[in-house]
Amino acid sequence: MNAILQAHALSKRYGQRQALVDCTLELPPGHVVGLVGPNGAGKTTLLKIACGMLAPTTGRIEVLGEQPNGAAVQLARVGYVAQGTPTYASLSVADHLKFGAKMNPAWDAKLAQARIEQLGLNPKQKAGKLSGGQRAQLALTVAVAKRPELLILDEPVASLDPLARRDFLRHLMESVAEHDTSVILSSHLVSDLERVCDYLVVLVSSHVRLAGETDDLLAQHHRIVCTRRQESDLPVGLKVISAEHTDRQSTFVVRSESELPAGDWSAERLELEDLVLTYLEWPVDHGAGSAGTPMQPTGEAQ
Numbered sequence: 683m684n685a686i687l688q689a690h691a692l693s694k695r696y697g698q699r700q701a702l703v704d705c706t707l708e709l710p711p712g713h714v715v716g717l718v719g720p721n722g723a724g725k726t727t728l729l730k731i732a733c734g735m736l737a738p739t740t741g742r743i744e745v746l747g748e749q750p751n752g753a754a755v756q757l758a759r760v761g762y763v764a765q766g767t768p769t770y771a772s773l774s775v776a777d778h779l780k781f782g783a784k785m786n787p788a789w790d791a792k793l794a795q796a797r798i799e800q801l802g803l804n805p806k807q808k809a810g811k812l813s814g815g816q817r818a819q820l821a822l823t824v825a826v827a828k829r830p831e832l833l834i835l836d837e838p839v840a841s842l843d844p845l846a847r848r849d850f851l852r853h854l855m856e857s858v859a860e861h862d863t864s865v866i867l868s869s870h871l872v873s874d875l876e877r878v879c880d881y882l883v884v885l886v887s888s889h890v891r892l893a894g895e896t897d898d899l900l901a902q903h904h905r906i907v908c909t910r911r912q913e914s915d916l917p918v919g920l921k922v923i924s925a926e927h928t929d930r931q932s933t934f935v936v937r938s939e940s941e942l943p944a945g946d947w948s949a950e951r952l953e954l955e956d957l958v959l960t961y962l963e964w965p966v967d968h969g970a971g972s973a974g975t976p977m978q979p980t981g982e983a984q
């Protein structure tokens with residue numbers, strides 16, 4: 683099937699500030715893609731470009747097979763909830779649903795109504811008088827009820843309490859399974875991503891550092907502990923992502939696309955959080971370009 687998002691050498695500069703550099707990505711359909719990275723990494727910039735709200739400085743991007751341009755037909759296919767989950771302060775909850783119905787041909791009124799009731803939101807209440815978390819829930823309800831092919835959510839659960847977060851993520855998963863929706867979700871909360879994402883993109887300092895199916899990435903990465911040695915003493919084909927040394931011992935996080943070769947070390951798989959943290963700390967000058975592309979069997983970082 684065709685990729686939901688295809689970016690090639692995508693870069694974005696705001697004046698002198700480089701927000702995205704040479705990002706190459708191909709996101710398959712039918713996944714919940716977790717986009718993770720530290721503050722200022724370029725996540726919002728990438729998501730805004732994907733929605734057609736920003737134009738890239740250089741490079742190409744296609745979303746659902748088209749260049750994003752912000753046109754109404756395209757916007758009906760892509761649900762976007764911006765960071766801070768904006769709503770219209772002077773419109774009531776019910777007005778938001780009416781507006782959604784008017785703007786979106788595939789609007790699911792039953793679902794929107796059921797969500798609002800379940801959340802206990804008063805349809806007459808103005809959005810400006812809702813709490814931050816309630817506004818987030820309203821914005822998310824409108825985005826989901828559009829029944830988009832692709833749902834792009836920029837830190838959607840940041841303002842939700844833990845129960846609301848769990849409820850929202852559960853609902854999101856149901857919706858994805860029922861309606862074949864693809865989702866791109868940015869979050870700082872790796873525990874939430876772990877619960878729902880089956881595809882991971884790690885963005886650090888404007889570069890894609892890692893991209894792939896979560897299960898594959900977890901299967902390919904190992905922490906190995908051995909007697910002290912240099913990276914260059916490890917077998918060819920192991921890409922060293924991090925190295926720590928004591929006087930007698932070395933600990934490496936390595937990536938191996940084939941089965942980890944046997945060696946005089948102890949090896950264990952990483953948890954998702956460890957994997958993400960390792961890549962967040964991976965120096966950008968360790969390798970240029972996208973780590974989402976297949977690794978070269980040289981043992982060298984790309």
Ligand SMILES: Nc1ncnc2c1ncn2[C@@H]1O[C@H](COP(=O)(O)OP(=O)(O)OP(=O)(O)O)[C@@H](O)[C@H]1O
Pocket residue numbers: 696697699700701719720721722723724725726727728765
């Ligand atoms: N409108 C703008 N004008 C100038 N610089 C900008 C603008 N928007 C973003 N930037 C800069 O671009 C870089 C990437 O910002 P972006 O908002 O995409 O990061 P982010 O990963 O979403 O961060 P956060 O997790 O804090 O939301 C940052 O250095 C930011 O300061």
